[in-house]
Amino acid sequence: MFGNGKVKIGIAFGGGGARGFTHLGAIKAFEEFGIKFDMVAGTSAGSIMGAFYAAGYSYQQMYDAAKKIREKDIRTNIIPFSPSKTDGIGDIIRNNLGDINIEDLSLPFSAVAVDIISTKEVAICKGNLAKAVQGSCAVPAVFQPVDFEGMLLCDGGLQNTIPADIPLMMGCDYVVAVDVNKSRLYGTDSTKMFDVIMCSIRILMKSNAVRGYMNADIMIEPETKRFKSTRTEGMEEMIEEGYKATIDVMPQIIQLFKKKKHRKFKNIPKDIKVIR
Numbered sequence: 001m002f003g004n005g006k007v008k009i010g011i012a013f014g015g016g017g018a019r020g021f022t023h024l025g026a027i028k029a030f031e032e033f034g035i036k037f038d039m040v041a042g043t044s045a046g047s048i049m050g051a052f053y054a055a056g057y058s059y060q061q062m063y064d065a066a067k068k069i070r071e072k073d074i075r076t077n078i079i080p081f082s083p084s085k086t087d088g089i090g091d092i093i094r095n096n097l098g099d100i101n102i103e104d105l106s107l108p109f110s111a112v113a114v115d116i117i118s119t120k121e122v123a124i125c126k127g128n129l130a131k132a133v134q135g136s137c138a139v140p141a142v143f144q145p146v147d148f149e150g151m152l153l154c155d156g157g158l159q160n161t162i163p164a165d166i167p168l169m170m171g172c173d174y175v176v177a178v179d180v181n182k183s184r185l186y187g188t189d190s191t192k193m194f195d196v197i198m199c200s201i202r203i204l205m206k207s208n209a210v211r212g213y214m215n216a217d218i219m220i221e222p223e224t225k226r227f228k229s230t231r232t233e234g235m236e237e238m239i240e241e242g243y244k245a246t247i248d249v250m251p252q253i254i255q256l257f258k259k260k261k262h263r264k265f266k267n268i269p270k271d272i273k274v275i276r
Helices: 017-032 045-054 058-069 085-095 127-138 163-168 193-215 235-248 249-254
Strands: 009-013 039-043 109-115 119-126 146-148 150-154 174-178 218-220 272-275
Touching: 017 058, 017 163, 017 174, 039 045, 039 085, 039 163, 045 058, 045 085, 045 109, 045 127, 045 163, 045 193, 058 150, 058 235, 085 119, 109 146, 109 163, 109 272, 127 146, 146 193, 146 235, 163 174, 163 193, 163 218, 174 193, 174 235, 235 249
Parallel strands: 009 039, 009 174, 039 109, 119 272, 174 218
Antiparallel strands: 109 119, 109 150, 146 150
16 A cells, blocks of 8 residues: 555646546546545546545445436536536535535545636635535536635636646645646637637636646546547546556556655745635
8 A cells, every 4th residue: 555654645636527537547546556645636527526535435436426427417507508506516515425624524635716806726725615616616607606705716727727736735745646638728610609718718728737737746647538528428438548547657656655755845826825
């Protein structure tokens, strides 16, 4: 078994909509090899998986919960082209993990969001878990912003789609990250408002994904191009892609746990608000 030793290693789960099911494959591989992380960070769909992982859920428990998720459970608004509330996302957390606070989890956890009032990135390490995850997942134009402690939260992917720097801020020496959306940038020839907005968001997320690659010691990159970020079909195949990509870099991950302390990030940037 690796982990819980002198070297602290964090895991960062990136955003990617329905492609977030791919994280399950990575978690399956971690479990098989006895990999235990010390801190968890997640953005958007990665915050959902990160919450379950930080709660101590096994791969099988997470898989069983994921199988029950339907698109209508996530986007509950039936009015076309109208942003939905995030209550369905909150219910997934509450119905499985309970109406708990982040500090009640087994591992330190941070859900990454953006406060549109201050425009600051927010690393939420304390407070109601379901609300924090809802805010992290609130993609503009798809979901309504989430009111959380005087802030209006939107999807963390607007500024930090692969939050590899957050575990470093919280005291980890090294970070493993999972990018389930490496083919995130594709254009559109549509002039419809919704299509233009979504393309603009993809452009933003592509730009800030570089930050995740710079701060991760190991980046797991499953091939998810054939899957849609807005559809839950193909969950089994996504899990397999996540598993294979993690197995490919497992020797490097194991070596990471054998390294000496090396905290390369000590200061929290002024433009990030940390709630802890």
